[in-house]
Every structure is written in structure tokens, then in C-alpha cells.
Amino acid sequence: MARRPRRNPVPQKVTIRTYNVGFGDCFLMTIHYDDQSAKHILIDCGSMKSPKGTRGWMEKVVESIRDECGGKLDVLVATHRHKDHISAFSSDSTGSILEDLKPEVVIQPWTEDPDIPEDAHAPLATGARHRRRLALMGQFAENRFDDGNIKALNHLKSVDRATVEKLEFMGADNIRNRKAVERLMRMGAAGRAIFAHAKMELDLDRVLPGVAVDALGPPTIEQSEDVTRMRSRDDVEFWHINAASSALYKGDPVDPFPSVAGSRGRRDMFWIRHRLKRLELSRLFQIVRILDDTMNNTSLILLFRIGSKSFLFPGDAQIENWRFALNDPEVMDKLKDVDVYKVGHHGSLNATPRTLWEHFANKGGKRKRNRLTTLLSTLDGKHGHVERKTEVPRRTLVNALEKSSNLVHTQELPGVPLFEKSEFEL
């Protein structure tokens, strides 16, 4: 008897678990097929600060992921290397559990590709140069903000304690996360590693039947519309960061006059000493903001189109990353019908471009059919300032999300559940 050709299973339903990880991102998406099979995609797993009153929280999160996916992941996405997105891959307790889930495919941004040669002398604004810069940024953050090194900032607390604490928080997020990065590399090598960039065709049909995955970002340096403008900036920034990230600065910065003792100084010096401390604080803040923005802009932006629905996961991408996609009419056409939007960068002011938000056709009032769902994973009081209108999450954005979408807001969940489950019939 002739065997009937095997039919590809058809997706029927999608379940998304928005994990409540405090300040971080962690989403487990399950695609249910008509043959009762299921595929599991984990998108990020990290936290900078667990929800209030919790202990050993990330262990519980990871154990839950293992249980929910039945001990096997099909696809792992690490949108970018910030600690709040990959910290669970770092520690042995959580990392080994995740590694044991043996994903078939590990997707990361092109900036993580180890095969781009490291070469500081390469022509400006090439991918290698960008990678080198990112590495230097990580080194800088590690020198200044890794545990034990942050005492060098204590003297600035008399100027503005709250800003120093935010600086330390942001600085720590940018530490290189070497252990997590290495684990992700290993996991990619064990399965199949994809280092994606905008417009790259991700061939995932075998692993995720019936699912189209579009990479909308990050653009490569060559794709960036600012490439000509970036050249001079790139070089300027490169050397600033290079000078600041010398290995000599590990721990306390080096004193150029070690044999000259410090002095208390005269009273007429105190005012300017205070002003210089303020400048030092704002200088460090600026550098760390550049590190943070640059790293955020390496975020993968993935659009999953499954059956009749589409799901947008942009990591922490900011406008500079988004710009390439927003200028492409073909991409804009696809973005119009997004059903689920993971709110970019924990709801910060510049990670949900207004052009994108205005473009979503499914947003609207409560009675809107197929109303847009938005997923916001965040913890307030960690980033930005209310008075400067830079707080995360940004109030005006949250208001818009509440008004025009079904918002899942991790901080607003009743009690402290591990995750919130959302289901979408296809």
C-alpha cells in the first residue's frame, strides 16, 4: 500500500507566557499544531532586578520554563547581550537548566557572530570595527561597574546619590556577561546558530513548520542609512571608548601622580571641586548612555507570522535600529497587521517609534475586533527620571498602550505570579 505523503502540521494556537522577571525580559511562546504537537520558542531570559519581595526568583522562572516546554526547546532567541535579557544563562544554577533544554536553533544578532574577525585597523564603520567597539564598551563597563569596582564612584554620591545609583544599574547591565555569552555560543554550536540581520531570510521551516520569521533588525553597518554620517562619528566615539576602556583601569582608575599625596585644599577650591564632581557624574552617565543605546541597537527585531496572526518581538531596539525597517514599504506592510507587540525596551521613551505605533491597524478601543495585545515587562524606578520625562516605563506610552491595546503589564499583575499566559487562536 502506497504511503500517503506526510502533511506538514498546521499551527492552530499560540500561547505566550510573559514571565514576571522584574526588570528584564523573558517570553516563552508555544505553537500548538493540529496534530497535537507543539513547538517552543524562548525569547530572552534575564533580569537586572527581581520583583520585590522575591528570592531565588530566576531559578523558579527557569524551572517553570523547563516544565512548560517539557524539557525541550526548539528555538532560542537572545535578542542582545544586555544582562537583563541573558542573565539566566550566566549562573550555573539557571544556565545549566536552560542549556539542557537543547534548542535546535539559537538566533542572535549579527554582532555576536564570532567569525567576524576582530581587527581594530579594519576600515571604519565595518562590521568588525563595530564589534570591536562593542567589546571595548563591555570592557569599560566591566572596569567601572563590575562588583568591587564601583567604590570608585562613592565620592560622587554627595552630588546626586540617585543618579549614581542609576548609573551603577545601567553600567552593570552593560558588563560583558562573559559566562552567559559563552553559554549561548555553546548552545548555538550544539544546535544551529543563526546570526541574523535585517532582511536576512531565516530558514526555520523544518524546526517551526508553518511559521514565517522575518528579521527586521538590526541592520548591518552597510544597511544603515546613516552610514556616511556614521564614519566620522564612529571614529570619534571609538577612540573615546578605547581610551576609557584600557585594561589599566580595572578596579580603581590609575593615578598619574602616585607619588604626590592628595590634599584637603583651601576653601576657595571647594566650589569648583563640587562642580567638577557634577561634571564627572554627567560625563560617566553620557558614556554609559552611549554604551547602553549602542548595545540596545544591536537587538534583534523578529516578526513571527503564524497562520493569520503576527507577533512582533523587538528586544530593546531603539529608533536608530528601527529606522531601517520603518523606511521599507514592504516591511511596513507586514507591520500594519501585527496582533501582538512586545513593548520595546521595557517601555522606554525611544524604543516604540511613534511611526510604528501609529501604523498598527489593530489598536483601538475595547470593542475593537482582534484588538492588539501588548506585552510589557518592566519595573519602574530603575531607569530615567520622571522630571526629565525619561522614566522607564514612560507614562505617556503606558497610557497609550492601556487605551488602545490589551496590555499585559508585569508590574500590574495581581500578586506576584511567575508568568501571565496569553492565548491566541489562529
Add this chain to the structure above:
Amino acid sequence: MRFCPEAPTRRLWVLAQDPSITDSRGIPLFTQVKVPNERLVSGPKGARIHVVDYDATLDKLIAPHPAPDVDIAEAVINGARAPTKAAIRNLLGNPAFHAQNCYALISNTILEFERALGRTIQWGFESGGHQLKVSPHAFNDMNAFYSRDDELLAFGYFVKPNSEGEFVFTCLSHDIIVHETVHAVLDGLRTEYIRPSSIDQAAFHEGFADIIALLSGFRSSELVEFALTSGEPDALIAKRRLKPEALRKSFLAGLAEEFGANMGEANLAALRGDALRRSVEMEPDTSLYHDEALRISAHDFGEVLVAPLINAFLAIWWRRIEPLDPLGGGMIDLERAVEEGTTAAQHLLRMCIRALDYLPPANLSYGDFLSALITSDMETAPDDTRYGYRTAIRESFASYGIAPGSPADDAAWLLPQDEADQLTYGFHGHAEMTWDREAVFRFLWENADILELHPDAFTKIVSVRPVVREGPDGFRVRETVVEYLQILHTFASGLGSLDIERPEGMRTSEFIRLYGGGTLIFNDYGKLKYHIATGVASTKQTRRLKSLWDMGAFENETSGESNFASLHRSRAMGSSSRRKREQW
């Protein structure tokens, strides 16, 4: 040298450029600069400058040298024995010498401005304070900047990339110290220039600071001789090596390389514009002034001002050399060649500084600077036939596509006779018009139509400054320089009625302040000589608004007053109106 109240100035040793520029024995070049012979307390702290050596990265305050009148370098450089490398190393490793190097170069720059302008200069600080604070080792960073809010010049230091822990101190670079001092002085003279405007104005701060820094360095015979001879001087030099093209390729290019050497592998542009190198590379081309790619960044476009000036300097130097009789075989005395160069630099330096008084107080363009240069020089050195400074400058600017702001044939500002004849002076005497802002405002009020002031704009007199300038031939000019500012408030929807185009994408509800104003120059008899103005509703505003919109200057109202600290880094990140429009 001790404090000597009889002499108005004294000399202090400074590095001619930076520690990397050395003679054939490997000893860095030092030079002496004039500073006021003032009372100093330890810091040094004088009437205009207070050096405070506080390192905010390390939280370390270094006690100042207890004897501020002592020239710390004198015994090493001018002692009984030739300086040894070890003694120089000790000197360069002594933070007290760093403080002296800053104090002396900043003082000398102030002195140069005051002499050229014929009056004292004031800082632009809100507090009205008299002493600029200077921090020679402000923080561990590849940066140096002026901050108006902090009344401060801050110099960073850093480990030379890919070195064995070798430090680079920006406070030991002549170029960087003078550049940053010029920012501070210019901000005191022309407060509005720090405000976002056209790219010309934004770039002027950078370009002008580079010009003064370079010309200031070229006054040092040690440095000029070094650059002419690659550190191996001879009594004679071939005349052909002093032609402008030859000077560009050897003198400028050689120095550019040496200037960069101190930074190790790092690009000097990371600290500020690499003006010298670009002046060599940027060959004259009349399209450069309009090059949109250069108009994006203030640093890049500043170089379009530096290159014509530096090339004019080379042309003038050659004009001074050309008539000299060769000592046979086309050779001339090296000392003479150096002296002609330093003299040309000194004269050009004063010309550039004097030109500031002949600039409009807001919205200036490079063409305005050209006309100001020509006019100010005509006033103090009426006869230009010998070396043709003005011709050289006009030709050099023209070769980069910069046309004078004045329509007159000689490019100088001009007050039309019929306009001058109609002016009313009746209300106040000449004496009051040299100091009294109310008296000068009355003059403006009475003559508002003739001077074409906008009737709806808020108008204020910013400054009234009597000056006495001395030209190279001892010729004295007495003038009163008055600046007035006009501010016109409008919504973007009202721009059309002013014949100003609304930038694409700007909301009609955007609230806009248009800035304009003028400089009035009165002669010794109290009569108006020049009126150099940019109308608050002139067509120039279209370009200014577009430039501001593209730069994202509407993101917050205070961005104009922010200090220079973030200039390099904000340049690195970019700031665009697109970014703002996409934010929440």
C-alpha cells in the same frame, strides 16, 4: 623670575607644542610667553585665572605649588647646565608645571585678545565672576572643554591607547589649551554664538578657536624653526622651500604629523577637529563652502574656515620672504625666514581677533567674518600695499567658495552715505554714547527705520565698549563698539508672513524665537561708521531654521546653553529631529 611691579608683563616657560615635539637630542621644545606681571597666590590664582588641580575621577586634590611667582621650568631649561632628559622628565611629571603651563598659556591668550581689541575682556559667566577656573587634570578622559555654567576650563588625561601605561595630558598641549581658552573668551565677547543657529555659526566657534590656536603656536620661533628644519637647523634655508605649496607639504604636514604623534594611535579628531591636518589635505576648491556633507558637523565645517586662513598665512609669509635678496644660490638666512613667519602669524592673529568686533552679534556667516577681517585691518593698517595681507585673505577665502558678507568691491563693510546723512544724534552727547546703554538705545529708537530694525521685535543693547586699537605702524584708532540683539517670537504658522520657510515636518504650533541684531561702530567723534546687522526676519532665517530643525535643536530650549563637554560625544551619538519625533 620674581614678581616685579615695575614691568607690566613677565615671561614664563611653556611647552612650545607638547612633550612629543623634541629637538635632535630628544628634549621637548619649550618657549617663553608673556603673562601679566600680576600678584599671584598659590594655585596659581591671579586676577583672571584660578587653577584648581582637582581630579574628579580619582577624587584627589593636588596642593598647589607654594611659591606661585617662581617659574618652575626656569632652573631646568635655563640653568647653568644644559637640561638633561631626566630633569625634563621630572619637570613634565610635576603637576605644578602642568598648572604653570595652563596658567601661562591661558594668560597669554587673554593678553593677546586684550591687546588686539584695545580693551579688557569679560567672561560670559552668569555670576559676573572675574576668574576663570582651570582644572589641569579634571578627569580621566580623552576630552578637554569649556563650560560656561561651571566657569571652567577642564582638561582630561588618559592612557595612550596600546601603550605601556603612558599618560597623555591635554593640559600639556599648547594647541588644546589655547583652543579651549578661545571658546571661553569668545563666549564672553559674543554670548549669542553659543546658541544654536546656522552651521556657519556653530562651526565658527570651532574654526575660530583652531585658527587662534594655530597662529598662536606659529608665533613661537622655536616651533617654526623646528617645523622648517625637521629639528635639524642650519644657518641657511633654500628659498624655494618657503613657497606656499612647499610650506604646505613640509611645514604644515610635518607639524600635523607631530601634533598627532602625542596621541599615539588615537585619532586627534577624537579630541577635537584635526584642523592642521585637514588644512593640508583640504585643497582650495570653490565648492567646499557649499558642500552639504561638510555642513553636517560643526567640527568638519569649522575646517572650511581654518583652511583658507592658514593658506593665507602661508601666502603672506611667502610675500614677506619673496623680496629678500638671496645670499647666493637661492639661500636665505634661516633666522630671518623664521622671523618673517612668526611676524606674519602675529599680525594675522591680531587681525582675526580684531575682526570679532566687526561681526554681527547673531547669525553670522563665514562671509561676514571675511568682511570683518578686511574692515578691521583697513582701520588699523590702512596701507596694505607692502605685503598684501588683505588681498591674500580675500583670494584664499574665494578659493574655498567663501564670498564676503559685504557687497562692496573691497569686501569691507560699508555704511552708505545717504543712510549716514539721515541719522539723528540729537539726544545724547558723544561721551554718553561711549558707555551708556540707555543713550545708545535711544539712538537706535530714533533711527529704527533707517537702521531697518524690526518693529515687533524685542530689542536690547548687549554691550557698549570703547576701544583704542594700535595698528602695526603705531597708528591708533579709537572707536566705540555697540552690540544690540533683536528677538522676534512667532509660531511656525506665522513664518510665511515673514517670508521665512517652515522646515518640512515642523508643526505649525511650534513656538519659535528668531534672533537677529547688529553691531554699531562709532568713530572718535561719536558718528556711526559701520552698521553690521542680520535682520531678525531676514531670509537667512530660512536656512537657520532648517539647520536647527535638522540638528534637533528644538528638542529642548536650553540646548544652546549647554557646555562643550558633550560636543564630541553627542556628535558620536547624533541627535536628530527624527529621534525626537519618534519619542514618547
